Amino acid sequence: MxxxxxxxxxxxxxxxxxxxxxxxxxxxxxxxxxxxxxxxQTQIVIHGSxxxxxxPQIMKWIHDFEATHPNIKVEYVGKGSGGGQNDFKEGLVDFxxxxxxxxxxxxxEFEKRxxxxxxxxxxxxxxxxxxxxxxxxxxxxxxxxxxIFMGKIEYWDDPAIASQNPGxxxxxxxxxxxxxxxxxxxxxxxxxxxxxxxEEFKEKVGSGKLVNWPVDKMGRGLAGKGNPGVVAIxxxxxxxxxxxxxxxxxxxxxxVVAIKNKAGYYxxxxxxxxxxxxxxxxxxxxxxxxxxxxxxxxxLNAPGKDSYPLVAFSHALVWKHYRDPNVAKAVKTFWxxxxxxxxxxxxxxxxxxxxxxxxxxxxxKAVEQIS
Amino acid sequence: MRRFKDHLxxxxxxxxxxxxxxxxxxxLFCVFANGLPVLMKGGMNxxxxxxxxxxxxxxxxxxxxxxxxxxxxxxxxxxxxxxxLTGIFSAEYPNSLIGRATRxxxxxxxxxxxILVGLFVMNILVIPLGSYSALAGALALAIxxxxxxxxxxxxxxxxxxxRYREGAFALGLRRRTVVKILMSMARKGVVTGILIGIAKxxxxxAPLLFTAGxxxxxxxxxxxxxxxxxxxxxxxxxxxxxxxxxxxxxxxSLVLMLIFLAIFLPIRLSLKEVKL
Numbered sequence: 001m002x003x004x005x006x007x008x009x010x011x012x013x014x015x016x017x018x019x020x021x022x023x024x025x026x027x028x029x030x031x032x033x034x035x036x037x038x039x040x041q042t043q044i045v046i047h048g049s050x051x052x053x054x055x056p057q058i059m060k061w062i063h064d065f066e067a068t069h070p071n072i073k074v075e076y077v078g079k080g081s082g083g084g085q086n087d088f089k090e091g092l093v094d095f096x097x098x099x100x101x102x103x104x105x106x107x108x109e110f111e112k113r114x115x116x117x118x119x120x121x122x123x124x125x126x127x128x129x130x131x132x133x134x135x136x137x138x139x140x141x142x143x144x145x146x147x148i149f150m151g152k153i154e155y156w157d158d159p160a161i162a163s164q165n166p167g168x169x170x171x172x173x174x175x176x177x178x179x180x181x182x183x184x185x186x187x188x189x190x191x192x193x194x195x196x197x198x199e200e201f202k203e204k205v206g207s208g209k210l211v212n213w214p215v216d217k218m219g220r221g222l223a224g225k226g227n228p229g230v231v232a233i234x235x236x237x238x239x240x241x242x243x244x245x246x247x248x249x250x251x252x253x254x255x256v257v258a259i260k261n262k263a264g265y266y267x268x269x270x271x272x273x274x275x276x277x278x279x280x281x282x283x284x285x286x287x288x289x290x291x292x293x294x295x296x297x298x299x300l301n302a303p304g305k306d307s308y309p310l311v312a313f314s315h316a317l318v319w320k321h322y323r324d325p326n327v328a329k330a331v332k333t334f335w336x337x338x339x340x341x342x343x344x345x346x347x348x349x350x351x352x353x354x355x356x357x358x359x360x361x362x363x364x365k366a367v368e369q370i371s
Numbered sequence: 372m373r374r375f376k377d378h379l380x381x382x383x384x385x386x387x388x389x390x391x392x393x394x395x396x397x398x399l400f401c402v403f404a405n406g407l408p409v410l411m412k413g414g415m416n417x418x419x420x421x422x423x424x425x426x427x428x429x430x431x432x433x434x435x436x437x438x439x440x441x442x443x444x445x446x447x448x449x450x451x452x453x454x455x456l457t458g459i460f461s462a463e464y465p466n467s468l469i470g471r472a473t474r475x476x477x478x479x480x481x482x483x484x485x486i487l488v489g490l491f492v493m494n495i496l497v498i499p500l501g502s503y504s505a506l507a508g509a510l511a512l513a514i515x516x517x518x519x520x521x522x523x524x525x526x527x528x529x530x531x532x533x534r535y536r537e538g539a540f541a542l543g544l545r546r547r548t549v550v551k552i553l554m555s556m557a558r559k560g561v562v563t564g565i566l567i568g569i570a571k572x573x574x575x576x577a578p579l580l581f582t583a584g585x586x587x588x589x590x591x592x593x594x595x596x597x598x599x600x601x602x603x604x605x606x607x608x609x610x611x612x613x614x615x616x617x618x619x620x621x622x623x624s625l626v627l628m629l630i631f632l633a634i635f636l637p638i639r640l641s642l643k644e645v646k647l
Contacts, residue, residue: 045589045592045596047502047503047584047586047597052610052611055425055611056424056425056426056611056613059422059423059424059425060424060425060427062424062588063423063424063427066588073588073589074588075585075586075587075588075589075597077584077585077607078607078610078611079607090497090498090501091501092497092498092501092502092503092584226610227612228610228612231612248612251612252612349425349426
């Protein structure tokens with residue numbers, strides 16, 4: 001009995017201590033990092049959160065970066081582009097990553113807290129993958145892809161597909177269309193492209209992170225959650241077609257469609273074609289301090305005979321000014337490393353494509369302003 | 372015929388009992404079957420190392436384990452004293468207005484969606500402090516834990532036969548002394564409640580989503596900095612397409628289950644029934 005009482009008393013005391021500490025702790029907590037870090041000069045930790053699409057690449061960068069910079073630790077939590085932007089807005093993280101560029105409304109919210117900087121950090125691509133037994137290669141133009149995803153083309157041996165693929169034995173089977181069930185940047189990029197190449201798609205479906213797929217009503221549409229969900233369904237369902245990120249397609253060894261680009265050539269997604277496309281459109285990357293001016297549609301269906309039409313890229317978000325100079329320095333060191341050393345082949349994960357030098361420069365200029 | 376009915380009912384009872392506990396054993400089996408090879412392969416490093424890059428081996432979940440322990444201890448320190456005292460209060464004054472209200476509110480709190488607790492703490496602590504923190508995570512867990520402990524404490528006190536209470540008062544003892552005596556008799560129930568509360572929050576994910584932040588390559592950095600937790604780590608890993616992350620998640624599940632059993636089993640078994 002006495003023991004219990006003493007225990008309770010002790011717990012009570014500790015709690016009293018805690019609750020007394022709390023109010024005292026609240027105000028200095030915003031300043032405490034400074035004395036703490038000067039005292040422990042050896043190691044500083046910076047935190048980031050956001051998109052899951054570039055997560056493997058970021059983890060690799062962090063891993064490689066920390067090997068050569070033992071005094072800086074970087075923590076990144078993948079919770080989606082929206083979650084990252086929100087954390088960044090509330091000042092809960094030191095940097096964030098987002099697939100779609102920040103929109104104007106959110107950008108204004110950021111500006112209430114300070115000057116945000118947004119720049120591209122890694123390239124990727126949206127690919128159209130298919131599972132048709134007996135068919136390894138498929139060529140399609142944008143309009144045909146739009147018609148397939150609208151449900152207008154019903155069978156794999158439709159003349160529209162067959163005429164582009166002479167010599168390929170296409171089965172007379174119904175096409176099953178797989179799309180994302182959740183709100184997704186991938187869907188946004190894919191539908192924006194389809195709107196560019198098909199007036200009909202623009203009128204009937206439109207573009208967005210989440211759209212109403214007409215094929216669902218025809219009973220030939222299936223939906224998967226996240227890229228893993230889509231890929232899983234594709235692999236289980238013969239005669240199906242889907243869109244996903246290049247990194248997933250490579251990892252899961254999917255067959256992908258060679259898409260006809262603006263110049264009229266059929267191109268497969270790979271490092272060369274993605275880089276070629278981005279070279280053509282890099283002028284549309286807005287200055288880092290006006291990130292909200294970026295328009296996804298300008299980067300799609302790029303001209304040039306080697307250009308893959310569906311390029312995507314992830315953005316980094318940092319502040320121009322940090323309250324703590326040590327954090328500022330760490331953020332600066334990390335992102336400078338990512339944009340120079342980190343873009344080298346040995347630090348890139350399969351399925352991602354390093355930035356062309358001139359685009360990395362845009363980010364580097366922004367990073368140099370951090371103070 | 373009557374006997375046949377009797378037997379039939381017995382068979383039905385046994386079958387449903389098995390049906391109810393079967394999932395538990397299935398979970399135990401699955402977690403062991405998938406997690407044990409990972410633990411064996413990773414060895415000690417799995418318990419002390421940090422999260423690797425995707426596709427880059429097993430690494431370890433050290434920061435998450437430390438995080439779970441820190442969060443659980445902090446949450447217990449915050450929640451336990453209040454919860455036990457609340458439980459005693461509502462057992463001692465069951466008919467007063469506050470007592471009845473407390474009881475009802477506790478039951479509501481028990482069923483309250485834990486993710487909303489996380490959102491609440493995010494608004495009152497995370498945003499004002501400007502960082503995800505161990506403190507915020509622990510507060511959210513403490514809120515989740517309190518109603519369990521309080522309700523169990525209350526129930527345990529009420530389960531003590533009333534003649535003891537009457538006897539104590541008849542001897543002229545003061546209420547405080549009576550409560551002390553009753554508490555020692557109700558010890559088993561109270562401790563069970565406390566353990567259930569602790570074990571529950573050690574495995575909680577939702578209250579931590581918006582509060583703890585997560586930290587898997589860096590160990591504990593202080594009470595006002597982000598912290599990792601094993602369930603949170605599992606939740607984040609399984610969303611990734613990488614084979615090694617899924618393996619780590621299985622290993623982490625086994626570790627989580629061992630933590631859970633370690634909290635629950637020994638103390639529960641060693642507790643002696645109070646003879647009345």
